[in-house]
Amino acid sequence: MHAATSIPEVLPSPPSPVVTDADRQQARRLPLSTRFVLGDVVTPVQRAFLDEHGFLVFGSVLTTNEVAEVLVEIDALQTRWIAEGRREVHGIPLFVGRDPDGKPYIQRFAFTSLFSPHLHALVRDPRFAPIRSLVGRDVRVGDREKDGLVFNRNLNVPGSAYPRLGWHTDGLRDLFLNRAVPGPTLNVGLHFDRVAKADGGLRILPGSHRQGFLSMLARKPYFVDHRPDRDEIAVETEPGDLTVHDGRTWHRVERSPHVGWRSLRRTMYVPYVVDAYAPKHEGSKTPFYHRLGRIPRELRVKLGR
Numbered sequence: 001m002h003a004a005t006s007i008p009e010v011l012p013s014p015p016s017p018v019v020t021d022a023d024r025q026q027a028r029r030l031p032l033s034t035r036f037v038l039g040d041v042v043t044p045v046q047r048a049f050l051d052e053h054g055f056l057v058f059g060s061v062l063t064t065n066e067v068a069e070v071l072v073e074i075d076a077l078q079t080r081w082i083a084e085g086r087r088e089v090h091g092i093p094l095f096v097g098r099d100p101d102g103k104p105y106i107q108r109f110a111f112t113s114l115f116s117p118h119l120h121a122l123v124r125d126p127r128f129a130p131i132r133s134l135v136g137r138d139v140r141v142g143d144r145e146k147d148g149l150v151f152n153r154n155l156n157v158p159g160s161a162y163p164r165l166g167w168h169t170d171g172l173r174d175l176f177l178n179r180a181v182p183g184p185t186l187n188v189g190l191h192f193d194r195v196a197k198a199d200g201g202l203r204i205l206p207g208s209h210r211q212g213f214l215s216m217l218a219r220k221p222y223f224v225d226h227r228p229d230r231d232e233i234a235v236e237t238e239p240g241d242l243t244v245h246d247g248r249t250w251h252r253v254e255r256s257p258h259v260g261w262r263s264l265r266r267t268m269y270v271p272y273v274v275d276a277y278a279p280k281h282e283g284s285k286t287p288f289y290h291r292l293g294r295i296p297r298e299l300r301v302k303l304g305r
């Protein structure tokens with residue numbers, strides 16, 4: 001038995017909004033670049049926009065101060081994990097590359113809320129209750145599930161372990177984890193840098209979550225395809241913005257055209273989960289897609305490509 005594997009608390013969330021045809025029509029008329037305001041509840045039009053396009057952006061959900069506080073936590077975690085020579089957490093590999101000065105730089109952190117009380121508390125803040133209502137009822141934070149609370153730092157330098165990410169849906173990963181055809185899961189991201197279309201960043205095929213299982217399986221070759229799609233849109237973000245995307249949408253992360261620190265793009269993905277409790281622990285097996293990704297990534301870092 002492992003300590004502290006009791007099921008995390010179910011968090012309060014308001015009821016999901018009732019969506020009418022008028023709401024759907026209104027949502028369809030809004031530009032795809034709409035930045036919504038997060039209130040005490042998700043509005044029917046916001047829900048309709050997510051259902052229609054597969055994603056939603058809420059502007060300035062974290063304050064400037066909160067953004068800075070999270071970054072301090074992550075820097076502290078980097079110092080600690082580099083000093084420990086840590087390579088993985090609970091079977092999930094850390095992506096360790098080099099920063100613009102050639103120093104070791106963690107570019108994908110997993111399970112951060114297990115190591116930072118500050119982050120553990122932040123993702124339970126009442127302001128996220130409406131976001132949780134989008135995910136479902138009886139939502140918990142998956143501190144120990146999947147990859148936990150993930151923090152990404154995309155950087156475009158020689159030796160970067162994570163400059164970009166090829167086309168994929170997140171649903172297929174859930175398929176490998178659960179061995180079941182995935183229903184809708186939502187991915188909730190917090191953003192820490194100003195990233196406009198010209199800076200690279202998140203690209204999504206709007207509406208692709210509605211195209212069925214076959215499209216999810218085979219519309220593009222997973223992760224190796226980085227080519228722009230004529231139907232893709234760029235999700236532009238400001239520090240403190242929150243995004244929600246349906247796990248079945250096709251998306252990718254475009255490499256920044258800038259180099260060095262100017263290319264830095266930081267995001268945090270919050271695992272709000274409703275499915276059967278499946279915690280990871282020390283000694284958990286590395287999922288096969290993480291084992292697969294590890295080899296080319298570590299080679300790239302070594303060769304400084």
Ligand SMILES: O=C(O)CCC(=O)C(=O)O
Pocket residue numbers: 152165170189202251252253267
């Ligand atoms: O960096 C992002 O915003 C998205 C990352 C992503 O798609 C993933 O980790 O599955």
Ligand SMILES: [Fe+2]
Pocket residue numbers: 168169170251
């Ligand atoms: Fe993804």
